[in-house]
Amino acid sequence: MSKAILSLIFSIFSTVIIFAKSPEPFTAPELQVASSIANAAIxxxxxxxxxxxxxxxxxxxxxxxxxDALAVKWGIAKFNALGFDKVWTEPVTFGTWQRGVEEATIISPFRQPLVITALGNSVATPDVGLQAEIVQFDTLDDLKHAETGDVAGKIVFISKKMARFKDGHGYGEAVGARSSGAVEAAKKGAQxxxxxxxxxxxxxxxxxxxxxxxDGVTKxxxxxxxxxxxxxxxxMLKRGKPVTLQMKLGSGPGPDYTSSNVIGEITGTKYPDEVVLLGAHLDSWDLGTGAIDDGAGVAIVMSAAKRIKELVGNPKRTIRVVLFANEEQGLVGAKAYAKRHAKQLNKHIVGVESDFGAGKIYKISTKFKPEALPIAEQIHSVLEPFGVAWGNNKATGGPDLIPARNLGMSVVNLYQDGIDxxxxxxxxxxxxxxxxxxxxxxxxxxxxAFAYLMANLEGDVGYFGTVN
Amino acid sequence: MSKAILSLIFSIFSTVIIFAKSPEPFTAPELQVASSIANAAIxxxxxxxxxxxxxxxxxxxxxxxxxDALAVKWGIAKFNALGFDKVWTEPVTFGTWQRGVEEATIISPFRQPLVITALGNSVATPDVGLQAEIVQFDTLDDLKHAETGDVAGKIVFISKKMARFKDGHGYGEAVGARSSGAVEAAKKGAQxxxxxxxxxxxxxxxxxxxxxxxDGVTKxxxxxxxxxxxxxxxxMLKRGKPVTLQMKLGSGPGPDYTSSNVIGEITGTKYPDEVVLLGAHLDSWDLGTGAIDDGAGVAIVMSAAKRIKELVGNPKRTIRVVLFANEEQGLVGAKAYAKRHAKQLNKHIVGVESDFGAGKIYKISTKFKPEALPIAEQIHSVLEPFGVAWGNNKATGGPDLIPARNLGMSVVNLYQDGIDxxxxxxxxxxxxxxxxxxxxxxxxxxxxAFAYLMANLEGDVGYFGTVN
Structure with missing residues (x-):
């Protein structure tokens, strides 16, 4: 749909509005425009x-x-090419981690190579590798309850299988073994x-x-x-004989590095200092090309902001697209953003992040003040024809929003189908x-649709913090 | 179903047969037993x-x-454990091929690592690798028709996608690039x-x-x-700029090696020198654990022969299970078998091989003499309730049967669903x-069911060769 046609739709509704002013937060024309530009964007x-x-x-x-450096350049260039009004970077410094050799072989009872990868942040084994008997646990909890004597000197193996759900909640149930397993194993003397x-x-x-x-526990x-x-x-373990594993990892810490949060804005016409934050993270892991994690999110939020500007021009409030640095190794860019902008977070009207692949959005949840729920309801009414159900008012936001959310920013989740x-x-x-x-x-x-409405909203949905 | 119950069924039908002798190749009781033991085996x-x-x-x-050596030991031990009447090996000597380092990186226009593997039999690159511009062809035919000047000094890339079919015939359409690509590329001076x-x-x-x-073309x-x-x-190629690839392979020929065809027999009671050959190959590629190629086939044919002996005892004719050596690198064991047994192939009543994974069998084809087609028809009538349709009388047999088929052995295909x-x-x-x-x-x-019927058949289905 061309900008001209959309302007026409808008002007027709602007005429109508004189005769039928709505008591709702959004006017019927606003809702109609949101729907029209969403349909055009799709x-x-x-x-x-x-x-x-x-x-x-x-x-x-x-x-x-x-x-990482190339991605930052890419982000700046794309924001500019897409016609964002302001494009800038904010430095983020962190200690790096480097992958090295990754080898594992079962030595006995049956010699076979395994395919393994180092977990991010892992230290190396000795150069010659290490070799020990496997001690298996079904879950992290089982490891926590194990006798030290059963674990000391061995290689711990946690075998818990992640379950598949549309909302991905099996991840939360399984990921503890990854994040805390080494600490729990080391406490009991595992190698x-x-x-x-x-x-x-x-x-x-x-x-x-x-x-x-x-700190204080062997790495x-x-x-x-x-x-x-x-x-x-x-x-092999089922056969009841000791299973010996040989493994070699060459990973470990590297030098400090300064990357950047890359930011592009569509500047608000009426409330330029008030921000609708659309987030994604620019970094990825090294094994793939980072298409679903989080290239998709980067593309979705950049494209959405650009489409609004192109289809209906700049909204009242600023739409700020933030491509966060180094999400994968500890929300590093997100923490830096929240710290740097802490005093402006009361002007961040809402934050939403796309970081769950490229599946269709099937549900919206908000974390709005109670009196703002009619706003959520109206937004949902526009999204519903796109297959989006209403969730609840307990949104937690995407991972990169956690630091700002913890400082009071209101957040929304646009849940994607994450079945695969x-x-x-x-x-x-x-x-x-x-x-x-x-x-x-x-x-x-x-x-x-979401960003257009939030950026044109008169009023707010709540700020839950205190500006220092 | 126990052997006792099956014996009972058999004896009932043996009585019936006196009153209702069938003019068909197989008697009704024989067909019934085939069906019963198939149902028991399933x-x-x-x-x-x-x-x-x-x-x-x-x-x-x-x-x-x-x-390979371990697999031969495994085969012998399993045949013995399963109670086969005769178990032996026949040596097969061949030149080996060894995998080495495998690395590839696109250097320009955008540096990115690629995941590659050496094709079996490939020579190595120089130790430091080689680097050249990519020249892309959609198909092997396009490469064949290319100008030498467009190929010389470059790295040929054939991009043909294999299509998915239940019978896997997309393989035949795509595999030429793998088997003959290097020769065609080298003829035009590719690196x-x-x-x-x-x-x-x-x-x-x-x-x-x-x-x-x-021979005569650069490797x-x-x-x-x-x-x-x-x-x-x-x-990358779509962007119209030269794409440069750096690659390193460490693969190449190794020393000669002697492996074995591993053979187990259920000896025939009436025609012990006549053979129903059930084949599979024991070797695999090195990257996986060889479950579908061809662990499944090995398990199917070993288990089928054993079940017949266990459920109804030895049949009239010998069922010989052959686990062929080194199928993957050129049907080496199969050729050795055909050569060694050339003079007995007129006593190989039929050969069938399982080497297409573990999907359900959905079709049977035979290559029988025309007057034996009623036999095929009766066999099919027993298999039909298991979801097996009739194909035609143009069976080609599995890969390891090709050398013996070319010397006259009759073959059957029991087609598996190979959609994945x-x-x-x-x-x-x-x-x-x-x-x-x-x-x-x-x-x-x-x-x-198939092997039981073929092993109890009075008469034959045709021998298409000449005993030398």
């Missing part, structure tokens, strides 16, 4: 072109690598830990992801193996072919 | 236990490796060849497989890349979890 494939560009021209962009990948696939590809150490090497490898190991997200998440399989262009466009349409 | 999970054992206790068993994997998946896993050189390195990598490369076979074929993903136990058991049931 017919575009700009977001797909953006994620194609990011995955083809940049590819893997793990925080602190050459790909290393290997976990069944936190993923729902049956591909012989391990899933990487960040893990944590704790032991930590790796994930693919689901078929975990099955193989379980089958954890098949590919953090693996070499996170590539462009996993994105369905139609689903991606549906996301853009929903973000367009 | 309820067993012995084949699954066998392939679990092979993949867990041996795993990868590329011809000429330690895994190396990389192909889109011959596979139907979207996993970032390359598919290996055997390739050929031609150039040959590799396959995963489908997502081929997509990435195509996206080429998702996993020759990749690290060829692992146990890809096998559905129920489908595997259906295979055993069908083989039981």
């Amino acid at each position: 017919k575009q494939n700009e977001a797909y072109a953006l994620v194609e560009s990011l995955t083809t021209e940049v590819g893997p962009r793990m925080a602190g690598t050459a790909g 290393a830990i290997v976990i069944r990948s936190v993923g729902t696939d049956s591909d012989r590809m391990p899933h990487t992801g960040h893990m944590n150490y704790l 032991i090497p930590a790796a994930a193996m693919s689901n078929p490898d975990a099955d193989l190991l379980m089958n 997200y954890f098949d590919y998440h953090h693996t070499p399989n996170d590539t462009l072919d996993k994105i369905d262009p139609d689903s991606l466009s549906q996301n853009v349409g929903v973000y367009v | 309820k067993q999970n012995e084949a699954y236990a066998l392939v679990e054992s092979l993949t867990t206790e041996v795993g990868p068993r590329m011809a000429g490796t330690a895994g 190396a060849i990389v192909i889109r994997s011959v596979g139907t998946d979207s996993d970032r896993m390359p598919h290996t497989g055997h390739m050929n050189y031609l 150039i390195p040959a590799a396959a890349m995963s489908n997502p990598d081929a997509d990435l490369l195509m996206n 076979y080429f998702d996993y074929h020759h990749t690290p993903n060829d692992t146990l979890d890809k096998i559905d136990p129920d489908s595997l058991s259906q295979n055993v049931g069908v083989y039981v």
